[in-house]
Amino acid sequence: MLPSHRNAKAHRSVKAILGRISLFANLAAGHMDDLAAASRSASFERNEAIYRAGDSVDEMYFLLSGQVKLALSSSQGQEKVINVVEPGLSFGEAELFGGRRCLTNAVAIMPSQVLCIAGDDIRRIMATDPQLALRAIKLLAQRQLELENELAARYFRTGSQRLLDYFVKLAGPTRDTAGETPVTLRTTKLLLASRFDMKPETLSRALRDLTEAGLIVADGNQVRLMNAPIAHYLAHEDPARGSTLATEPFQRRATQTTRRAGAPLYDMHNRDKGARSFCDEINRAGRQRMLSQRMVKSWLMLEHRVLPRPARQVLKQSIDLFDRQLAQLEDSASSAQSHAARAELAELWRPYKTLLTAEPTRKSAHALYGMSEEVLHAAHRLTLSFERADGTRKGKLINLAGRQRMLSQRMAKFFLFQHSGIQASRCRKELRDASEEFSAALVKLASATRDKPDIAAELEGVAEHWDSLRSVIATRDESNFATSARKVFTASENLLQRMDTAVELYARLPG
Known part of the structure; x- marks a missing residue:
């Protein structure tokens, strides 16, 4: 702690700093004096830890200068940075008030000065000042919402x-x-x-x-x-x-x-003016295939009450996107074949959407199993009609890569249906077939674009996420389905995001 004989100027300086922390702003003067007396200033060199995962925290921290990273680390030495704390921000509140050992490491990125405020004194004041307790709850709720928003951004x-x-x-x-x-x-x-x-x-x-x-x-x-x-x-x-x-x-x-806005930019999708390209339509119709599986995956997560908020967001966004793209594809379906395929997809979509937007029930789950397959096959036929109309190698690659997006969601779908006991043996077979198809297509895509370093680098990332999804599916814990489902949901979303980026790289290839 800071020396009790600190001069009045230093004491006022600490009180001014405490007043800038939202948790303590406008606190009663007596309480502010107590907190100032219960504070200490600490210096940390570059790469020095303020606390480590596994530590018990008995202080709250306010960064005066420098920079601090909050990061998770694995036993293999891998690190995931959760946040970078800038001067004027506090950290360590969840660790202090949660009463659990730290999950993250707090490490100075550069020489840093930190004000450390004793947790016992904060708790003592909270016991006599309900407003401070309410502020602490609000602060922790805000941090939780920030994490959820970040999770949503990662998906969407x-x-x-x-x-x-x-x-x-x-x-x-x-x-x-x-x-x-x-x-x-x-x-x-x-x-x-x-x-x-x-x-x-x-x-x-x-x-x-x-x-x-x-x-x-x-x-x-x-x-x-x-x-x-x-x-x-x-x-x-x-x-x-x-x-x-x-x-x-x-x-x-x-x-x-x-x-x-008036800026002359190179058109990455510039094509031969002599022939109509259907690459955008192949991509869009192929995305409908993926959505047909992604929606039911999210619906099943809601039925099992696992990750309900992200699952509901994914389901709503996917339904809205399917509706928009279906309208766009109506104008693009110029041939008789694509027009008929688009009409079939629209007809199947109406009852499928009705089930997806209704409250999940066991009966609905059985119906959705069959309908998700019908909608998928209709979307696939529409995609193939555009690929045939396009007739280029690029169009075939976009279709192949786009189908990988669908498979990432299809595997998660069958994993969840299998746990539900719906067509369990068929789910195991379909899951195995989808896994084999994904692996074979990944090899084919990599072989077709060996001379494209940006695509090769992205496919390496896809392969890593594919290994993650395959691993969590293979090592599912039947005694703890919720944990397995969360892992599969997250891994399938991560794989989808990387595969979607790869599809767009194929779409940028010269026609």
Whole structure:
């Protein structure tokens, strides 16, 4: 603790710092004096730990200067950065009030000064001041919502979108709507990649996408935000922006937005003017295949009451996207074959949607099993009709890669149906067949684009996530279904996100 004979000036300085912490703002003067006396200042060198996973925390921390990372680490030495704490922010509240040993490591990224406030004194004051207790509850609830929003963003937004969100947040609320706003990245790209659960090369590609779209200019650790194109892009996003699935390729959407704003950009989808390309339609119809499986997967999670909030979000977003794409495909179905396939899909979609939006029941689960297969086959026939109309190698690759998206969700679907006891033996066979098809197609896709380093790098990431999904399915714990289901749901979403990025890379190949 700080010496009790601290001079009045130092005591006032600590009280001023405490007053900047939202938890203690406007606290009674006597309580503030007690907290100031119960505080100490500590210095930490680069890579020095404030606390480690497994420690018991008896203090709350406020960062005065420097930078601190909160990270999970595995026994194999892998690290996942959860948050990077900047000066003026507090941390350690959940560890202090939760009464459990730390799950994360808090480590100084650079020389840092931290104000440490004794937990016993905070609890004592909370016992006599209900307002402080309510603030603590509000603070912890806010942190929980931030984590849920981050989880939703991981499911529903591309890496480029999440990175743009981060830059906009760094710029602060005073960012202008015109001109440029500079921001400085105070962390390394390696740390930033870990923060967003990306590989460094994926982060570099996301930065390149944002640059090519005219939204940022990156130079080392300096990033200039192009305010007008960003404002235009954000204004044309889905209103549910914080939890929206990237329903169109990020690069294409950003390019269209910037072009409308007047910036001349290279069209990544420029094609031979002599022939109509159906690559966009192949991609869109192929995404309907995936959604047919993803929706029932999410519905089954709701039926089992596992991860209900993310599952409900995924289900709603997927239904909305299916509706929008079905309308778009009506205008694209120019041949008799594609027109008939699209009409069949629309006819099957109505009762399927009705079941998906109703309250989950056992009877509905049996009906959804068969209907999800019918809708999938109809969407597949529509995709094939566009692939035949296109007639190019590129179209075939987009279809093959797009089918991988569907398989990532199909395997999770059969895993959940199998646990429900619905067509269990058939589910095991279908799960095995889908697994074998995914592995074989991954080899074929990699072989077809060996000379494309960006696609090869993305497929390596796909292979890693595929190993994760295959592992959690194979090692399911029948005695703890909820844990297994959470792992399968998360792993299938992660695999889908990486495979969706790969599909867009195939879509950018020359025609």
